[in-house]
Amino acid sequence: MPVESIFHRLEALLPKVQKPIQYVGGELNSTVKDWDSAEVRWALMYPDAYEVGLPNQGVAILYEILNELPGTLAERTYAVWPDLEALMRAEGIPQFTVDAHRPVRAFDVLGVSFSTELGYTNMLTALDLAGIPLTAADRGDDDPIVLAGGHAAFNPEPIADFLDAAVLGDGEQISIAISEVVREWKAEGRPGGRDELLMRLAESGGVYVPKFYDVDYHPDGRIKRVAPNRADVPWRVHKHTVMDLDEWPYPKKPLVPLAETVHERFSVEIFRGCTRGCRFCQAGMITRPVRERSITTIGAMVENGVKESGFNEVGLLSLSSADHSEIADVAKGLADRYEGTNTSLSLPSTRVDAFNIDLANEFSRNGRRSGLTFAPEGGSERMRKVINKMVTEEDLIRTVTTAYSQGWRQVKLYFMCGLPTEQDEDVLGIADLAKKVIKAGRDITGSRDIRCTVSIGGFVPKPHTPFQWAAQADHETVDRRLKALRDSLRGDKQYGKAIGFRYHDGKPSIVEGLLSRGDRRVGAVIRAVWESGGRFDGWSEHFSYERWMAAAEQAGVDVAWYTTREREENEVLPWDHLDAGLDREWLWQDWQEAVTGGEVEDCRWTPCYDCGVCPTMGTEIQIGPTGRKLLPLTVV
Amino acid sequence: MQRLRVRYAKRGRLRFTSHRDISRAVERAVRRAGIPVAYSAGFSPHPKISYAGAAPTGVASEAEYLEIGVTTPCVPEQVKLGLDGSLPPGLDVLDVVEAGPGGLADRLEVSDWEVRLPGADRELAEVAVEKFLAASTVDVERLTKKGPRRFDAREAVLRLVVSEGTDRTAAQVQGRPCVILRMVVRHMTPAVRPDDVLTGLRLVADFAPPVPPEVTRLAQGPLDASTGALADPLDLDRDTTRGGEAGPAGEHVAG
Structure with a gap:
């Protein structure tokens, strides 16, 4: 035909x-x-x-x-x-x-x-x-x-x-x-x-x-x-894991659009998976184990991608790019290769430590030192223990001090609001942290020309994470805490002007929560929203909370039951028959430890803690170092 | 610093590229082709590529111009091949010369436009053109970034004729007869564009084509006052840099 x-x-x-x-x-x-x-x-x-x-x-x-x-x-x-x-x-x-x-x-x-x-x-x-x-x-x-x-x-x-x-x-x-x-x-x-x-x-x-x-x-x-x-239909369906990323060096021929797009760069995934164990992070849970691309393949992919696309920016992607076992050599090797070429390098996902600043310095050899981004995610030490994001206040202040002292002018900090067990003071702690960041920056540089931007998103509990059983905070609570935080930042005469604040209201997170942990009965809501004109829900100018709530009511779906209700250990979850490899008992145990502030180390550097993925999926951690270095390119 | 002047076409579906789309595409193509483009100094260096009078989004062109500054002297013919091979099909490099003295933009005095009007009535078109040309001024309004603006669309039009051809672009059934307007329009401020002339035709004679017109800029350049013909704006560069080797003629077939 x-x-x-x-x-x-x-x-x-x-x-x-x-x-x-x-x-x-x-x-x-x-x-x-x-x-x-x-x-x-x-x-x-x-x-x-x-x-x-x-x-x-x-x-x-x-x-x-x-x-x-x-x-x-x-x-x-x-x-x-x-x-x-x-x-x-x-x-x-x-x-x-x-x-x-x-x-x-x-x-x-x-x-x-x-x-x-x-x-x-x-x-x-x-x-x-x-x-x-x-x-x-x-x-x-x-x-x-x-x-x-x-x-x-x-x-x-x-x-x-x-x-x-x-x-x-x-x-x-x-x-x-x-x-x-x-x-x-x-x-x-x-x-x-x-x-x-x-x-x-x-x-x-x-x-x-x-x-x-x-x-x-x-x-x-x-x-x-x-x-x-x-x-003949199996009880459970399993996820797929590519074990050798070097065998799959795609994209080889990057698509170069004529239209303007949100990322104008050539991106190379430097590893897949993450075992940092942040409890809110679905990506980190469902993409285990860590599988690194070798430094040699990364170098070859960047060289080829820049040549094939003509992009002048290269992004080294992963869930936590600074964790690649040879990231220092990758950074130095690429910075050497592209020095003076107007090809810039970026490392989108970063963590809070001084090593990161060294990397950022390598990557900014070609250009200016404008902004660095860190994600402490939780405003208080207690909160960060709950989510297993092991960053102390000392770490953060030391890191930003280093950044400011080496010429970086702006630091962006990512946080979440509405995390399990969160209290008002955990969110207000973000303001204290931001003020200390500015104070440290002013002290070390002797200049008032430094800034810090606080960017905050609403937490949504996700399937296949330890927080899959958690109650999502209602949007009123999230909005109230965000308002208190905003007032605390804006009202500060000494530091307020140096701190930017970016946030969204809590309503979209509720809809995201409904869709994330929903079951088949939620389909009727999606259909009703679509029939009443719902489109492009990821865009604030098109998203309508009211439309979603009206559709839920029409479909007889109780949004709160799906979102703000905490689940019991034995409740069958809608995705239990879908196997991400994670042992359900381990997830539950980790959820219990979250509430009591127990921490989990990264299994790349400490013994296996039996999350279940590797034995179930027949996979293993694959990391370097390979000991190889990137050689200079003959022609750039 | 050597400067290269490039004539390029935007054809077919790529006529929907905006000026910003083209400038990104050219910057990438220059890098892919390994052309030693010069960069501006400063905090965020930009490649030295400048554009003269870009055709609007949705309008095809056989005669767009840009200028590239390079750090080491290049052979124009090689730049032409390299750049054309690195641009997506539909953005096609037609001519490259080394810049001689004088600004390029100053030479682009008039444009020769072809406006295809599928499904339009030829007789009505002829009546409208006649009335338009007979008028001393035809005030039209266009929505600009600064709000609605009124200006005369008549004075800039040096020539306007009706002919007939067959549909060329994919938008219409191939081979069906189609009214074609050819217009030579002087570049003025505010710019009078073919759609302004069409607005004028609607105002003077209620002439309104049934579907959006297909517009192509066929040429732009200096006007030869004695003959009324359009000259190739790059000829002057060729005269001073290579002793008058002939370039391509003014008209190309749109893809």
Whole structure:
């Protein structure tokens, strides 16, 4: 069946919309493969605006890997803004890919990458525009398999009705495996239709197919059990772990957009996973164990990426980049290589210690020393023990003093509000800390020209973390504490003017909490929000708390029950049948230790504390040092 | 410091690039191509690339110009190949010369525009053009960043003719007849753009095309007062730096 580009129809609409370039594709290093000669066709969606979705590493990596397979084709699609959505509806133009502007419904698989739950409504818009029934049960053999991935897929239950399947963990190998299953099934003449294809995927234990699992509830609303409703479907579905990152040095051909995007740089993931054990951090829990990319591969990827893209900034990504076992050599080696080239280096995720300043100094050789960011996360020593973020006030003051003394002018501090056991004084402690930071900076520099910005986010308890049982703070409490903090900062005559304060109100966190720890019954809320016009929930100008609450009421869903209610040890959680490798007993024990202030060390440097991941998943910590160094490049 | 003057086209779907999009793309292409671009001094060094009179977002062009400062002398033909190969297809480098004396922007006196109006009525178009040209002034209003602004769209229009061709871009069914306006417009302040002229046609004769027009800048440059023709603005550079080797003609086929 020939599939035609819809571009000629779209083109007439583009003069009427904002930033039309985001819809035309044609990025450097993008790929358009021949439709008819491909056996398996993927549409990969990042369910947010192009400017956010294009730099997403997950989509970029899978796009490249799938397109490298001879019989497989992959194109990208993003959420269209409401102005274009309205025009597309009026003209009957379907959701399209930006690569060859093919209608999304014509693909075999629609893979949607969820970094956050706030993209759920955008997926519904895309499905609807594509002409794909919203509910998986209504889909026929001509509809693509709608497949979710990304961190939010570790609890896909709220969107279970809309999904055919979900995949947990690293996508590189499993996407190839899925492609092969689809190819075989198609080559055999699609035996058993859609149902058999899903069955073949589910049997492996590596792909979650929600419809093959039934959820029973207790009369009080708690889940009684989640059980497969077919033979050969495993009780639990496991996450995927790529063990050797050096074998997967993607992106090799970075996409370079014409439109402006949120990250204008070439990014290299220097390691995956984190075992610092911060109890609030879902990413750190679900991506274990730590697997480093070697210094040699990092160097080669940076060299290639800069050459292929022309970007003038390189980001070394990971959950805590300064923890790479050879980060000092990586930093020095890259700084040497790119000194004087106007190529700048950045290390986005950093921790509080002086070593970090040395790294930042290396990376700022080419440019100015403007701002450094640290994340103590908790305002008081007690709070930081609860979340297992082991930074003392002394550490922080010593670190910022070093930073200010070496010419850094601004320090940004990240915190959270609404953490378990938090009291008003824990949040007010942030103000004291910020004032001490400014005082230390003024003392060491003898200058008043230094600043500190406090940036604070609302804590949302996440699945597969020790805080998965915790009660989320209600938004009134969060707002009250934030207001008290703001007053304390602004009211300070001596230091107030040197401290910036950035925060959001507590309401969006409640919706995020509902979606994070929700079960299948929350799907009705998402659908009702979408039907009443909910779009782009990650954008404050589009997000409406009232719309979410009204939809919850309409669907008979008690938001507080899902968010501010603490769970008992034995309550079946909606994601218990999805295996991130973490031992449930260990998580519970760690939750209990959080409340009593017990600390957990990092298992990279201390003995294993049995979180359960490595034995369950057959994985192991993979870190250096390799002892290698980066050699100078002959031609820069 | 050697300065290179570049003529480039934005074609097809890349006509939806904004000026800022193009400047980012050019900066990256310059790095990819390994052109030894000079940087400004100071805290945040910027590559020395300057642009002259960029066509608006959504408008295609066969004649956009920019100037690159380089730290070591380059062979223009090599820069042309390198830069073109490093830019995405649709941003195409057509000509590179070493800058001679005199500013480039001063030479870009007029633009030659092609405006395709799919589905428009040719007779109505001709009547409207006739009325427009017969008027001494045609005041139009355009929403600018500073709010609505009224100005005369007539004086800047040196030439305006109606012809007919077939649809070229993908927006319409290939091969269907299509009204084409050709207009030579003098660069003034405020700038009179083809859509201002279309607004003028609507005002004088109620002429309104059914779908958005497809606009292409075919050329810009100095006006030869004796012939009324447009000259290649880079010829002057070629005359002074290479002794008058001919460049490409003024018109290219839009992609």
